[in-house]
Amino acid sequence: MKRIAVLGSTGSIGTSALKVIGKHPECFSIAALSGYSNVRLLSRQARSFRPKLVCSGKDNAGLRRICYDRNVDHVLIAISGSAALEPLLWAIDAGKEVSLANKESLVMAGPVVMARAAAKGVKIIPIDSEQSAIWQCMHNEQPRGLRRIYLTASGGPFRGMTGRELQKISLADALRHPRWKMGRKITIDSATLMNKGFEVIEAIHLFGLSPEQVEVLVHPESIVHSMVEFIDGSVIAQLSVTDMRIPIQYALSYPRRLNSSLPSVDFVKTGALNFESPDTDTFPCLALALGAARTGGTMPAVLNAANDVAVEAFCQRRISFTGIPDMIERVMRKHRVKKQAGLDDIWRADAWARKEAVQTLGKVK
Ligand code: NAD
Numbered sequence: 001m002k003r004i005a006v007l008g009s010t011g012s013i014g015t016s017a018l019k020v021i022g023k024h025p026e027c028f029s030i031a032a033l034s035g036y037s038n039v040r041l042l043s044r045q046a047r048s049f050r051p052k053l054v055c056s057g058k059d060n061a062g063l064r065r066i067c068y069d070r071n072v073d074h075v076l077i078a079i080s081g082s083a084a085l086e087p088l089l090w091a092i093d094a095g096k097e098v099s100l101a102n103k104e105s106l107v108m109a110g111p112v113v114m115a116r117a118a119a120k121g122v123k124i125i126p127i128d129s130e131q132s133a134i135w136q137c138m139h140n141e142q143p144r145g146l147r148r149i150y151l152t153a154s155g156g157p158f159r160g161m162t163g164r165e166l167q168k169i170s171l172a173d174a175l176r177h178p179r180w181k182m183g184r185k186i187t188i189d190s191a192t193l194m195n196k197g198f199e200v201i202e203a204i205h206l207f208g209l210s211p212e213q214v215e216v217l218v219h220p221e222s223i224v225h226s227m228v229e230f231i232d233g234s235v236i237a238q239l240s241v242t243d244m245r246i247p248i249q250y251a252l253s254y255p256r257r258l259n260s261s262l263p264s265v266d267f268v269k270t271g272a273l274n275f276e277s278p279d280t281d282t283f284p285c286l287a288l289a290l291g292a293a294r295t296g297g298t299m300p301a302v303l304n305a306a307n308d309v310a311v312e313a314f315c316q317r318r319i320s321f322t323g324i325p326d327m328i329e330r331v332m333r334k335h336r337v338k339k340q341a342g343l344d345d346i347w348r349a350d351a352w353a354r355k356e357a358v359q360t361l362g363k364v365k
């Protein structure tokens with residue numbers, strides 16, 4: 001029996017994780033839950049799963065306590081944004097098995113997180129569907145045998161649009177994702193393609209790759225969740241219906257597989273699977289993220305922080321959809337990068353970029 005703490009249990013990933021756990025009471029139990037603002041849902045979850053520990057609000061002492069609790073075997077991190085970084089590091093320091101949905105933490109501090117996990121012998125099992133796909137394709141393969149990975153992207157709701165059309169995108173348009181139902185921030189990130197840029201950085205750290213080894217492919221059907229190419233030219237792909245319960249369940253059951261009642265892929269009904277190159281001229285967020293990945297140091301933390309402010313400003317209708325990459329680029333241009341960045345440098349860069357981003361508000365349309 002694996003005793004699991006679900007941090008961020010009231011979100012999109014968190015509620016899906018509880019569904020998976022509830023279906024396999026013989027394998028998993030809930031030791032702890034945490035939620036930020038939806039206290040009503042959190043208490044309903046607590047009544048149903050009866051965990052020993054529940055933490056609500058911005059209670060860092062509570063989250064830390066959960067990560068170190070000896071009745072917790074596995075910490076699933078489904079908190080959104082930069083608030084996940086500290087709990088992730090606590091879970092690693094406590095030597096717990098970790099499954100990670102949050103990507104902002106790895107974007108901000110990938111080298112720090114991976115070095116700590118290696119020092120502690122902690123496995124970080126990915127939940128993000130593309131990273132889970134790569135993880136599954138690499139099973140039992142030698143890292144040296146890998147040539148490149150193909151990260152697939154649905155292309156978001158605005159695939160094929162021109163820059164001019166994008167200027168008129170409303171918040172409601174951006175919140176309508178064609179394939180996945182997710183939290184608000186990641187839905188906007190998917191529409192700008194920043195989400196894919198974050199995933200490139202995430203993959204670089206999770207799998208020890210160089211930026212040149214990661215190729216993004218737009219795949220509108222979202223059936224192939226990513227692929228790995230080996231040095232002999234073989235390519236292995238992972239395919240499934242688009243439902244986050246599949247990667248969540250695998251992260252919890254790894255290296256075993258458990259039954260699921262989700263439907264199989266209907267290949268005949270799906271028909272052709274299409275792949276194309278992403279349009280980074282029209283969707284500059286992807287190019288900005290690739291640039292930050294190549295620069296490294298504190299730059300990815302600046303990218304993440306500026307994006308946070310920009311997405312929030314777009315949600316408050318203070319800037320346009322195309323203002324999001326504009327704001328991020330202005331902040332990145334001004335940043336003096338620190339290459340060998342420790343945790344303090346990263347938090348300092350994060351705070352600097354948030355302040356700088358707010359100051360661009362009058363200049364960005
Ligand atoms: P969400 O907004 O639906 O849920 C976020 C969760 O985090 C909630 O439980 C909320 O209470 C908690 N939270 C928010 N701010 C917090 C804070 N300051 N302190 C403590 N807890 C806080 O988000 P989501 O869609 O479930 O995504 C969660 C993470 O997983 C994100 O980093 C996202 O990028 C990643 N992810 C999500 C999906 C998806 O399908 N939703 C897929 C891949 C990766």
Ligand code: MG
Nearest residue numbers: 128129130199
């Ligand atoms: Mg993803």
